[in-house]
Amino acid sequence: MANIAYPPSYYAASANPAPARPALREDIQADVCVIGAGYTGLSSALFLLEQGFSVVVLEAARVGFGASGRNGGQIVNSYSRDIDVIERSVGQREARLFGEMAFEGGRIIRERVERYNIACDLKDGGVFAALSAKQMGHLEAQKRLWERYGNQQLELLDQRRIREVAGTDQYVGGLLDMSGGHIHPLNLALGEAAAVESLGGRIFEQSGATRIDRGANPVVHTAEGKVRAKFVIVAGNAYLGNPDTGACRQVDALRHPGDRYRTAER
Ligand SMILES: Cc1cc2nc3c(=O)[nH]c(=O)nc-3n(C[C@H](O)[C@H](O)[C@H](O)COP(=O)(O)OP(=O)(O)OC[C@H]3O[C@@H](n4cnc5c(N)ncnc54)[C@H](O)[C@@H]3O)c2cc1C
Known part of the structure; x- marks a missing residue:
């Protein structure tokens, strides 16, 4: 069988040394x-x-x-459907389990990184950025929704704060989720x-x-x-x-x- 190498990517180029x-x-x-x-x-x-x-x-x-x-390396506590949509289709109890599972993923990564001393550039915090007042209204609703599912690490960002966090004045505001984050995948x-x-x-x-x-x-x-x-x-x-x-x-x-x-x- 032929040896299969990593396809070229930023991550392959910046990977930690590892044995073959x-x-x-x-x-x-x-x-x-x-x-x-x-x-x-x-x-x-x-x-x-x-x-x-x-x-x-x-x-x-x-x-x-x-x-x-x-992959994108993002720890994002969400699904391809909002949790309220999930709740409507599977009921409250199951939706709560989905909600807990979303946070559990991030917790497992953090525990592993700490316990096994994994150097993967783990950074806490992820931002959902809003380009319009309408999008900002959606993020405010998202915050209320996820707080109902136990995420108390959310902060709404006004225009000044998101400029500080994202380094651009393109956004009218945002939602910072400190339970999210980023890793080198x-x-x-x-x-x-x-x-x-x-x-x-x-x-x-x-x-x-x-x-x-x-x-x-x-x-x-x-x-x-x-x-x-x-x-x-x-x-x-x-x-x-x-x-x-x-x-x-x-x-x-x-x-x-x-x-x-x-x-x-x-
Ligand atoms: C472009 C992209 C961006 C993404 N961004 C994110 C993100 O930002 N955040 C996030 O949480 N998720 C993201 N995902 C999703 C995430 O990467 C996947 O859900 C996750 O990596 C899946 O892991 P896995 O172990 O199931 O599969 P994989 O990582 O695909 O691993 C499967 C492995 O099985 C091996 N294999 C297959 N067949 C055999 C066989 N017969 N014998 C032995 N080995 C075999 C393959 O070679 C492969 O290494 C992204 C995915 C993609 C594609």
Whole structure:
């Protein structure tokens, strides 16, 4: 399998030094095999290792090769729908859970950065900027809404304050959210990978999972090795089955595991 490098980006160019991990070339065992070394896979691996499970992470390319290494780096406590829209469609109790989950993400990042000393340029605070009085009215309503969901770190900014914060006089005002923030995304992934290894987790790069044998003791196959595990976490995101990541077409079988497995088990 060809070595897959990071695509060119500011983040790849300014990444902290990190080891190139070996490809899996043997038959090994672990409690859990995680497929994909983005935030989902690495974070799951960390939680499991912290609970005492043994974990192997298989990555088709490099740690943080996918969205986790080249996203906007913004910690934003929101969803693609406003929380009141979510509340109307799923009810108050579930909406409250969604609200808590949004803040939990930022808390997990901050705890990890501190506990594992991850150098990822974490900066607290994010601004929603308003170009018009109408947009400012929307931000005022957003503040009231999110305060109802427990965010007490919001501050409305008038024109003078947003000029200080954003360094431009383009905006009429804004909303500063100190529970939001920014990180260097690839360095967060690399730092989480180092944390995984510090707890005894093993990470193999250039090791796309090509097949999973299901059953009580599943086996994950790569081109040159195997992981025998009690549990498998598939965290390959949209790259599952993408030939560019080295994950071959057979991995299509992993894309909708629920359907496939239910069919297989019937
Ligand atoms: C342009 C962009 C900007 C974004 N900006 C933000 C933002 O500012 N804030 C925010 O919170 N979110 C942002 N996101 C979303 C965020 O980046 C993703 O939700 C998150 O990174 C997904 O993590 P993941 O681990 O699920 O997937 P990924 O990071 O994509 O990781 C999946 C990994 O699995 C590997 N893989 C795939 N198939 C296999 C296989 N068969 N075997 C082994 N490995 C395999 C891939 O190589 C990849 O490394 C952005 C996303 C994009 C695309």
